Amino acid sequence: MSFPNETIVPDKVTVGPPAPPLLSLVVPFYNEQEMIPHFFSGVIPELERIPNIRFEILCVNDGSRDRTLDSLIAYAHADARVRVVDLTRNFGKEAALTAAIFEARGDLIVPFDADLQDPPEVIGKLVEKWREGYDVVLAKRADRESDSPLKKWTAQFFYRIHNDMADLPIPENVGDFRLFTRNVANALKTLPESCRFMKGLFAWVGFKTAIVEYKRAPRAAGKTKFSGWKLWNFALEGITSFSTLPLRIWTYLGVSVAIFALTRAFWLVIRTMLYGVDVPGYASLATAILLLGGIQLIGIGVLGEYVGRIYLESKGRPVYLVRKRYEKAMAHA
Template identity: 75%
Template sequence: MHLLSLTVPFYNESEAIVHFFANVIPALEAIPNMRFEIVCVNDGSRDDTLQQLVAVSERDPRVRVIDLTRNFGKEAALSAAIDEARGDVIVPFDADLQDPPEMISLLVDKWREGYDVVLAKRANRDSDSGLKRWTAAMFYRMHNAVSEVKIPQNVGDFRLMSREVVDALKLLPETRRFMKGLFAWVGYRTTVVEYARVERVAGETKFSGWKLWNFALEGFTSFSTLPLRVWTYLGSAVAVFALLRAFYLVVRTLVEGVDVPGYASLATAVLLLGGVQLIGIGVLGEYVGRIYFESKKRPVYLIRRRHEAGQEHA
């Protein structure tokens, strides 16, 4: 039988762990002709998440726990879980159970039809606030407009990938990782299964508005240089406008003579161009910063301990 690896990052999910295993394990056991393992990555939790995960792994050898040295963020924790997975098929999953575990069997059915990647697409975003629905739609629209790599709309990390796809992901050397983009970049034969997402079973989301904004910036700068190119076009347009303005002033001076220019219009022009230049420098800084971090060649994450089948490994 094939082995399915469910890869799950955990960060301060103490309240959700009991519900998680009570729902996920029966759903995985119901998949015919499929063994499974659950790879749990503790991403530097400050509550008793790690202790609860280790206790489950001691009772059930199908549960493995990877304890990172600190909180590296969800993208790094997800990378660690995928790297540690041993399965023939790998399914990234969230601990909050907003994605129904029963959907996993449908993903497996599509994989058995010959697909390498099976995307779980949200049929709607009714569980989100109106503001989050609008910002999510704007992100997908803008990202896919400026990037050569298109991200499927309303598709998160929840998906099934074959071992061949995961091995391809491991070849990508980025340390600043935008996993949705990396998943899309590798390609392979892909299909989509729609589902309805529900509310969290317990706990609170770890993504604030500020974190989501930075996450969106990471997506834009990871897969497109158009934000840099825009400033070339904008600078060219301003330069052309300045030349036309200069030509107009010369002609007007020859025809009407010299007048006293307005200070307000001059100050406005200086402040406008100064602001545009600072924004351009900021965009350039985002890319220089990425080069700076990538040049360090630091690992994406560090593992402190591995817990499996009642044993502990460094």
């Protein structure tokens, strides 16, 4: 019941402070059972030190053949901040990283390697730089002393060749380790290609970017899963994903060979008219045939790389498939 001239005052609505942003540390795992205890003991304390941040650790098991999945599930059952996504088979690191980014729930996302060569304490520095207003914060290796001389040389060679050939350069000595916002993750989700070179895709989406330098550490345990052959194929994937210059090179080479052949034919006609015909050997003829045959085969191989990519993309298959997800149920008050 109300009375005349009565003033009704609405109940006050108590609004608490907004929840701190959620940081998703996304980590692909492949046969890393030896590294898992070192990983969690090194990462969780560093994430807990970051002020005004909630976090989750999203682990993607990329078809491991050892006990990696069992170990990850044990951590997920013990800590609600750990989630595990188990893929149906080994799809490769780029696909596993894509799955991790797509499955992450955070406002901030940090791709990270399980080998701890990227120091966990750098994550706090990335967050500090993000607070200055950047959408992407790259973690750049100040030196590569932990790498072998051959790996350092090949890395420098790859970045130089790729950035000279590609329309969009990628930052040198920057791996997958970086921080980016939910807006960047949503932009990555709109890119439909199934052959994914993530370093190039990170660069392609753009956004306001800053750099934090750090020193990379040696692997704490286990062995690297990247052989020289895999690194070579990875480099080819990067170049063919973001440049058509290899195709144009063979056009230019073909034009150059044709000009040389016409010039030599013209010279042979003039020489025959002036000096008559001699009887040359077959060595030069065989050399020319083998040289031109080799050039043609290389050109066909380069063309095949691009045709193969078209073939794979035309199938429209998903980048990855999830077998099961594991996480501890959150307790509600």
